[in-house]
Amino acid sequence: MGELTEVYEQYAEQVFKYLMVLCRNVDIAEELTQETFYQAVRSIDSYNGECKMSVWLCQIAKHTYYKYVDKQVKQPQSEYLMNHLPSVETNLIENENKIALYRMIHLLEEPYKEILLLRILGGLTFKEIGEIHLKNENWARVTFYRAKLKLRERGNMNEE
Numbered sequence: 001m002g003e004l005t006e007v008y009e010q011y012a013e014q015v016f017k018y019l020m021v022l023c024r025n026v027d028i029a030e031e032l033t034q035e036t037f038y039q040a041v042r043s044i045d046s047y048n049g050e051c052k053m054s055v056w057l058c059q060i061a062k063h064t065y066y067k068y069v070d071k072q073v074k075q076p077q078s079e080y081l082m083n084h085l086p087s088v089e090t091n092l093i094e095n096e097n098k099i100a101l102y103r104m105i106h107l108l109e110e111p112y113k114e115i116l117l118l119r120i121l122g123g124l125t126f127k128e129i130g131e132i133h134l135k136n137e138n139w140a141r142v143t144f145y146r147a148k149l150k151l152r153e154r155g156n157m158n159e160e
Helices: 001-025 026-042 054-076 078-084 089-108 112-120 125-132 137-159
Strands: none
Touching: 001 026, 001 054, 026 054, 054 137, 089 112, 089 137, 112 125, 125 137
16 A cells, blocks of 8 residues: 555645646646546556656546546537527527618718628628728728717617
């Protein structure tokens, strides 16, 4: 039993650091370090000395981590899904809001309308939008900002 304690004291920190690289969570890395040494004790007969003890332990740690990840993926997450999936009502409200937003954008004059669509739907950068309009990036930023102000004004008018 003394040898096992020495092995643990000698390699636990190295195994822990290796697991931290894999999972980036202190609590999980500590738990998996313990599990790694448990598995090492169970399979010590299979260690033949062909590689360093640290390498063998890190291999066990890697497999322990993979088992942990598989277990997390396979666990039923119905409660999580129930709490985080949008309801039918939420989807309807979001879709109505999208339609209202695109309707307001459609009613904007050019170039505001096009710049909003290029930025929001097209995902273009301000530099790319400026190039399309043969202007600079700053012009695209300012025009986008002004378009958002116009949308805000129209949204406030609709609420009144």
